[in-house]
Amino acid sequence: MCRDATVRAVTVAWWLAILCQYAPAQAEGIGWRHVGTSAIEAGLPGLATGPVDRVWYSEDGSALYARTAGGKVFQTKDFEQWRPVSDPKLIPPPELATSRNGMPEPFLKLGTRPATPSRLYGIGRNAYRSDDGGQSWLNLTSYKGRSILGAGLTAVAVSPSDADEVVVASNWGVWRSLDGGLTWNGLNDFLPDLPAGHLLGLPAGTHGIRMSVTPGYEIEWAPGEKTAWRLSSGLDVQREQDVKAALTQVLGRPVTAVATAKDYIYAGDSEGRLRVSADAGVTWGAPFRLGESGRVEAIWVDANDPRVAIAALGARPNGSISPAKAAYVLRTMNGGGFWDDITANLPETAAHGVAADRASGAVYVATDAGVFLTVADLGAAGRPSAWIALSEGLPAAPASDIKLDAGGNQVYVALEGYGVYAAIAPHRLREPRIVNAADYSSRAAAPGSLLSVIGARVESARSDDTVVPVLDATENASQIQVPFEARGAALSLSLDGADGRMTFGLPLQSVSPAIFVDPEGTPLIMDASSGVLLDAGKPAHGGARLQVLATGFGRVNPAWPTGLAAPLSDPPRVAATVHAYLDGAPVEVTQATLAPGYVGFYLIEIQLPRAVNTGASELFLEAEGQQSNRVRLYTQP
Numbered sequence: 001m002c003r004d005a006t007v008r009a010v011t012v013a014w015w016l017a018i019l020c021q022y023a024p025a026q027a028e029g030i031g032w033r034h035v036g037t038s039a040i041e042a043g044l045p046g047l048a049t050g051p052v053d054r055v056w057y058s059e060d061g062s063a064l065y066a067r068t069a070g071g072k073v074f075q076t077k078d079f080e081q082w083r084p085v086s087d088p089k090l091i092p093p094p095e096l097a098t099s100r101n102g103m104p105e106p107f108l109k110l111g112t113r114p115a116t117p118s119r120l121y122g123i124g125r126n127a128y129r130s131d132d133g134g135q136s137w138l139n140l141t142s143y144k145g146r147s148i149l150g151a152g153l154t155a156v157a158v159s160p161s162d163a164d165e166v167v168v169a170s171n172w173g174v175w176r177s178l179d180g181g182l183t184w185n186g187l188n189d190f191l192p193d194l195p196a197g198h199l200l201g202l203p204a205g206t207h208g209i210r211m212s213v214t215p216g217y218e219i220e221w222a223p224g225e226k227t228a229w230r231l232s233s234g235l236d237v238q239r240e241q242d243v244k245a246a247l248t249q250v251l252g253r254p255v256t257a258v259a260t261a262k263d264y265i266y267a268g269d270s271e272g273r274l275r276v277s278a279d280a281g282v283t284w285g286a287p288f289r290l291g292e293s294g295r296v297e298a299i300w301v302d303a304n305d306p307r308v309a310i311a312a313l314g315a316r317p318n319g320s321i322s323p324a325k326a327a328y329v330l331r332t333m334n335g336g337g338f339w340d341d342i343t344a345n346l347p348e349t350a351a352h353g354v355a356a357d358r359a360s361g362a363v364y365v366a367t368d369a370g371v372f373l374t375v376a377d378l379g380a381a382g383r384p385s386a387w388i389a390l391s392e393g394l395p396a397a398p399a400s401d402i403k404l405d406a407g408g409n410q411v412y413v414a415l416e417g418y419g420v421y422a423a424i425a426p427h428r429l430r431e432p433r434i435v436n437a438a439d440y441s442s443r444a445a446a447p448g449s450l451l452s453v454i455g456a457r458v459e460s461a462r463s464d465d466t467v468v469p470v471l472d473a474t475e476n477a478s479q480i481q482v483p484f485e486a487r488g489a490a491l492s493l494s495l496d497g498a499d500g501r502m503t504f505g506l507p508l509q510s511v512s513p514a515i516f517v518d519p520e521g522t523p524l525i526m527d528a529s530s531g532v533l534l535d536a537g538k539p540a541h542g543g544a545r546l547q548v549l550a551t552g553f554g555r556v557n558p559a560w561p562t563g564l565a566a567p568l569s570d571p572p573r574v575a576a577t578v579h580a581y582l583d584g585a586p587v588e589v590t591q592a593t594l595a596p597g598y599v600g601f602y603l604i605e606i607q608l609p610r611a612v613n614t615g616a617s618e619l620f621l622e623a624e625g626q627q628s629n630r631v632r633l634y635t636q637p
Contacts, residue, residue: 030392030393030424031424032422033421033519034418034421035421035422035519036221036228037228037419038190038191038193038418039188039189039228042150042231043231044149044175045149045175045183046175046184046188048172048173048186049172049191050171050214050417051152051170051214052169052174052191053067053068053069054067054154054155055167055169055174056094056155057158060161061161063077065093066169066187066193069195071088072193072417073088079176079187080189082192093155096111096155105124105125108128109155110156111166116163118132119131119180120133120134121156121158121181122137122156124153125151126153127139127140127147127149127156129166129180141153141168147170149168149175150170150172151171152172153170154170154171155169156168163180164180173187192397194213196400196415196416196417197212197214197401198211198298198353198400198414199412199420200212200218200237200240201236202406203405206521206616206618206630206632207223208220208222208520208521209221209412209420211229211414211420212237218231218233218234218235218236221419223517223520223522223523223632224522224523224534224616226535243258244258251275251284253271254269255268255269256270256296256297257298257299258299259299259300259301259309262306263278263280264307265277266301268311268313269295271289271295271317272289272292272293273296274288274296274330275336276335290330290339291327292326294313294315294317294326295313296311296313297314297350297351298311298312298351298354299354300354300356305358307332307334308331308333308379309335311330311332311354312328312329312353312365313326313329313351314352315328315349315350315368326343326348328351329346329363333378333379333381342374342376342383342384344374344386346387349368349369350367351365352368353366354402355402355411357427358378361375361377362374362375362427362431363378364390364402366400366402366413368398370390370394371389371394371413375430394415397416397417398415398416400415400416401414402414405440407440408428409428410425411423424455424476424477425454428455428476429456431455432455432502433453434451434504434506435452435454436514436552437516437551437600438514438516438551439514439516440452444507445506445508445512446508446509446513446552447483447555448484448551448554448600449514449554449600450471450479450480450482450599451480452478452479453477453495455477456495456497456499457473457475457478457498458470458473458480459473460495461480461496466485466486467483468480471563471600478497481562481599481600484556484560486508489508490507491505491507491508492504509626511552511553511623511626512626513553513622513623513626513627514552514628515628515631516550516601521632522535522632523631523632524548524549525619526547526549527546528544528546534633535634539634540612540635541608541612541635541636541637542609542611543609543610545590545607546605548580548604548605548621550602550604550628551601553576553602554574556573556575557572560594566597566598566601568596569596571593571603572593573592574593574623576623577623577624578592580604582618583618587608587609589605589606589607590607591605592604592605608635612636612637614637615635618632
């Protein structure tokens with residue numbers, strides 16, 4: 001193994017691990033971190049975003065304005081970065097002319113007339129240019145029967161200082177040409193107009209974050225992605241639509257939200273009614289509606305005890321005459337027989353998403369006024385504690401959904417316009433949990449492995465009579481190393497911190513391998529020759545040597561002291577035999593050692609075959625029959 005390459009690669013990985021796992025905990029508030037961007041790769045002449053209904057230039061052409069379908073107005077002067085306009089009424093867009101005379105499409109919308117009187121631009125299904133005052137028209141965007149700027153062109157604007165500079169707005173954002181429409185590029189990379197909907201899936205294995213997007217398609221931020229969201233299969237969106245349509249036929253009302261657990265089916269409709277079936281849809285309980293409620297936007301149900309559920313409701317219908325404060329967060333503990341109002345001190349607005357952790361009683365809600373948290377007894381009647389706002393550090397935008405990961409350790413929120421933000425779930429400050437440091441999973445511990453204590457600053461730790469090293473500690477997360485001397489089937493831990501002593505018991509195995517991933521699911525895998533961290537933009541090539549940063553591979557030879565950094569040369573080797581698999585096929589493991597210069601990290605070096613596919617593959621490691629998490633590795637020949 002090349003020592004320089006090893007040290008360089010591990011240094012990169014170490015700092016990435018620290019930044020990804022601990023920087024959020026050290027930030028102000030709860031440390032929200034932006035996951036992904038607000039742009040979409042949709043096969044257009046640049047990155048896309050959400051619907052924009054108007055674009056126009058300032059009088060001197062030095063600034064461009066865009067109004068989103070949601071009514072927000074943004075301005076750019078460098079045609080790259082956008083900033084919101086605080087009072088859009090002060091900058092009204094000019095009127096667009098519409099004409100049918102001699103037009104290639106009926107009711108073509110015309111852009112403002114530029115300095116050259118004979119030059120005109122217009123849009124319909126495509127964008128057009130006329131150089132003779134509208135007598136003849138050149139189609140600028142049609143290719144194989146479709147517009148290269150996507151469907152739904154909505155507005156066109158021409159620079160008052162340059163007749164060749166034209167901008168078009170569409171359902172996919174803003175597009176600009178500097179050569180009279182012959183070529184186009186997007187202005188959407190930094191335009192916060194992502195039409196975020198519901199979170200369909202969180203990072204797990206080789207999958208990233210999946211989210212529905214208005215109007216009815218699905219996008220994914222894949223592990224290793226660095227540029228933009230990408231359109232995905234849409235199967236989850238279609239499946240959800242099909243279920244809602246089927247239940248609409250059964251219940252006779254437009255079903256807007258569905259949740260299932262075991263044989264329970266919860267359905268909410270457009271008028272705020274909630275229906276529950278406890279026998280997989282054979283029979284249904286009576287409808288429940290609390291006052292003049294808005295449509296049911298989302299339902300959370302306890303997977304282990306589906307009698308417990310929480311519903312999030314939207315704004316009350318127009319024309320509501322009730323003077324009472326709207327109820328838009330409802331709880332049931334008896335399978336829908338009765339729902340009680342837990343809206344309490346929330347601002348009067350609308351909710352769009354809800355998530356909960358049954359063990360701690362934490363309830364999160366995504367609203368037009370931001371993100372909020374309360375603690376409630378989800379197993380007995382009683383008023384919840386006051387809701388607290390969690391929006392510090394987030395852009396000022398409505399929250400369209402919120403989800404907790406499988407372990408209830410990280411919270412993810414979708415914001416209209418901006419996309420997804422994530423943080424360590426703040427309820428963990430009340431209910432700390434020990435997880436694997438590599439991927440926040442609840443897998444067993446192993447001698448020498450790294451564990452994260454989510455929700456607590458640990459000052460000292462012991463396992464029976466053995467000192468457990470505390471490697472890093474912040475106010476809401478700490479990292480410890482399991483002693484190499486640990487034996488048996490269980491590991492007992494006593495942790496001391498500012499709030500006193502905590503005790504935990506964990507299953508213990510001789511090995512419990514896990515590959516380090518960041519909160520987006522991107523694995524820490526480097527090219528051994530260059531030390532470059534691999535991702536979607538920097539794939540591994542066939543025949544390359546890769547270094548995988550992992551933990552949980554157990555004892556090493558020669559034996560090494562717990563809490564001590566591995567030597568830079570001749571690091572101890574893993575005692576167990578390590579295997580690696582790429583898309584299910586074995587690949588050669590050339591070395592498996594402690595990571596030189598660091599504590600608790602293992603460096604597994606693998607040799608890729610010369611013939612590899614282009615695109616994403618699944619990689620996992622195995623030792624003594626125990627498999628690691630699956631991760632996504634990008635390769636190309």
